[in-house]
Amino acid sequence: MMMIFMAAIIGLFAVQFFYLNFTIQGLNRAVISTPIELFYQDIESVSGHGKFTVSEIEDHLNEYYQKSLGKYVRSYEIDYYFYEPSDHSMCIEKYCEAVEVTIDAHLILTYNYHRVMYYELYRSSNG
Numbered sequence: 001m002m003m004i005f006m007a008a009i010i011g012l013f014a015v016q017f018f019y020l021n022f023t024i025q026g027l028n029r030a031v032i033s034t035p036i037e038l039f040y041q042d043i044e045s046v047s048g049h050g051k052f053t054v055s056e057i058e059d060h061l062n063e064y065y066q067k068s069l070g071k072y073v074r075s076y077e078i079d080y081y082f083y084e085p086s087d088h089s090m091c092i093e094k095y096c097e098a099v100e101v102t103i104d105a106h107l108i109l110t111y112n113y114h115r116v117m118y119y120e121l122y123r124s125s126n127g
Contacts, residue, residue: 016108023072023107030068031103031115038064039119050121051095054082061101069105073113076105085120097121 038060043050058080069076082096083089091097098120105113 026072
């Protein structure tokens with residue numbers, strides 16, 4: 001009887017571990033492979049320099065994450081911090097050159113997923 005109980009406990013842990021592993025892999029795949037095209041369509045030339053349009057980048061990223069993260073978790077939170085890449089000071093204008101995207105999601109029990117992604121525009125001699 002004790003062996004059946006132990007086998008059931010081990011089986012339950014194996015199923016939970018598989019679920020957690022599957023969910024984390026899916027979240028990583030969705031977050032790390034965020035399409036760069038989401039950013040290209042929101043770049044505008046301001047004073048001869050390319051900058052993100054703050055409201056549009058938030059809308060496009062929210063839409064993308066709603067479609068991709070919703071498959072794996074019920075609730076998640078996304079925070080945006082727009083900043084200037086030269087000194088990392090907060091950008092409070094309509095157009096910014098860099099954004100920090102923080103994604104938090106509740107998985108199971110007390111285990112949470114947390115990922116921070118940084119996207120910056122760089123000027124190069126190639127355009």
